[in-house]
Amino acid sequence: MMHVLERELTRMSKARIKLDPTRFGKVVSCDGGLIEVSGLPAPIGTLCRIERDTSQAECTAEVIGFRAGHSLMMLLGDTVMLQPGALVRSTGEAGMVRVGEALLGRAVDGIGRPIDGGERPDCRDLQPLDGTRETALERSSISVPFDCGVRAMNALTTMGTGQRLGIMAGSGVGKSVLIDMIAGGAEADIKVIALIGERAREVSDFVRRHMQGEDAARTILVAVPADHAPNLRLRGAQFACAIAEYFRARGSNVLLILDSLTRVAHAAREIGFLMGEPGAARGYPPSALAQITRLVERAGNSNTSGGAISGLYTVLADGDDENDPVVDTARAILDGHIVLSRELAQRGHYPAIDIPASLSRVMDGLISPEHRAAARHFRSLVATYGANRDLILMGAYRQGSDPQLDLALSMKDQLDAFLQQSPEELVDLDTSISQISEVMSHAA
Numbered sequence: 019m020m021h022v023l024e025r026e027l028t029r030m031s032k033a034r035i036k037l038d039p040t041r042f043g044k045v046v047s048c049d050g051g052l053i054e055v056s057g058l059p060a061p062i063g064t065l066c067r068i069e070r071d072t073s074q075a076e077c078t079a080e081v082i083g084f085r086a087g088h089s090l091m092m093l094l095g096d097t098v099m100l101q102p103g104a105l106v107r108s109t110g111e112a113g114m115v116r117v118g119e120a121l122l123g124r125a126v127d128g129i130g131r132p133i134d135g136g137e138r139p140d141c142r143d144l145q146p147l148d149g150t151r152e153t154a155l156e157r158s159s160i161s162v163p164f165d166c167g168v169r170a171m172n173a174l175t176t177m178g179t180g181q182r183l184g185i186m187a188g189s190g191v192g193k194s195v196l197i198d199m200i201a202g203g204a205e206a207d208i209k210v211i212a213l214i215g216e217r218a219r220e221v222s223d224f225v226r227r228h229m230q231g232e233d234a235a236r237t238i239l240v241a242v243p244a245d246h247a248p249n250l251r252l253r254g255a256q257f258a259c260a261i262a263e264y265f266r267a268r269g270s271n272v273l274l275i276l277d278s279l280t281r282v283a284h285a286a287r288e289i290g291f292l293m294g295e296p297g298a299a300r301g302y303p304p305s306a307l308a309q310i311t312r313l314v315e316r317a318g319n320s321n322t323s324g325g326a327i328s329g330l331y332t333v334l335a336d337g338d339d340e341n342d343p344v345v346d347t348a349r350a351i352l353d354g355h356i357v358l359s360r361e362l363a364q365r366g367h368y369p370a371i372d373i374p375a376s377l378s379r380v381m382d383g384l385i386s387p388e389h390r391a392a393a394r395h396f397r398s399l400v401a402t403y404g405a406n407r408d409l410i411l412m413g414a415y416r417q418g419s420d421p422q423l424d425l426a427l428s429m430k431d432q433l434d435a436f437l438q439q440s441p442e443e444l445v446d447l448d449t450s451i452s453q454i455s456e457v458m459s460h461a462a
Contacts, residue, residue: 128254167203215281
């Protein structure tokens with residue numbers, strides 16, 4: 019007990035005492051989660067504390083706009099016990115978050131509060147929550163391969179350090195399992211994982227699997243489950259990007275995993291509707307889709323520091339619709355995409371990567387001519403078999419009619435064995451390249 023008191027006394031002795039007058043505002047209305055506050059003209063992005071009944075703890079709100087001289091805020095929690103006339107005061111720096119190495123090995127929420135049962139990380143450095151827009155020439159080219167630990171991706175959709183890659187699929191097809199494999203097998207100095215709008219059970223499972231042992235010392239988890247406020251979900255994604263930018267500025271090779279972009283777009287859509295923005299593309303206001311572009315563009319290589327953020331983003335195709343606005347927007351801005359097939363998943367083929375539909379836009383500049391030739395031949399065989407699968411199953415195909423299809427049929431088992439990988443198995447980049455070369459040597 020005494021060591022706890024000593025730690026708290028030490029912390030309080032180092033705290034800066036603010037003797038300046040504090041300005042308070044008052045809650046004048048609350049409509050559908052949108053709170054209107056008078057007397058507190060705080061900048062957009064400022065976090066504020068709202069007093070509740072004396073038996074309740076204070077609640078946190080974020081300024082998201084202003085109207086007729088009143089600040090418009092949105093709670094980072096529930097509106098339970100909120101009452102008219104409640105006092106509101108500003109806290110912290112507008113648009114800035116505290117980051118630092120104290121976050122390594124920790125699991126926090128969208129405003130840096132610990133969710134792993136430990137003390138709040140003692141972070142002293144400030145970082146812009148929404149990032150700093152840099153010139154296009156600040157981003158250096160992608161020239162170094164990135165080892166993600168998944169054989170099919172390493173060999174057929176080779177990633178590069180600083181690339182932004184999307185994993186696109188409908189619900190229940192295996193996005194989370196594939197992300198889990200990459201989080202455990204990828205080679206990076208720092209791993210920042212953002213689980214936004216997902217199930218709380220997935221968060222606890224991820225902490226159990228990845229926040230233990232040596233790998234935990236270079237992993238940071240930012241988690242905001244689906245039942246939290248939309249602005250907290252959006253803030254969680256921005257906070258994860260800010261953490262990754264902090265370590266990139268110090269020359270680190272950072273892996274940023276954001277699961278999922280679609281849930282972030284849903285959160286931005288809710289906020290847009292609260293602000294009165296009209297729906298455009300299938301109900302998404304323009305600001306929601308623009309938020310995707312801003313988050314993705316924050317990843318990449320830095321010419322100044324030499325660091326890199328390799329971004330991996332999951333995209334949920336609502337109703338398995340590959341033309342969903344979020345999917346289409348993400349596909350247009352990303353440097354490549356992995357498409358997961360429900361049909362393959364239903365056949366027990368994991369990871370259920372649809373090879374012909376997946377691509378890496380930087381792959382050709384990263385690999386050798388031999389690897390490129392083997393990957394293209396492999397793709398053509400998979401595509402040929404897929405295009406004629408129904409014909410084969412009906413017994414309508416006659417052997418010898420198409421040499422390419424004959425070869426695909428004869429190698430079907432080898433191709434499937436190469437593409438499948440158990441979640442516990444990790445295959446590095448060099449092994450993946452040698453294995454695809456070995457498989458394709460039988461096709462010569």
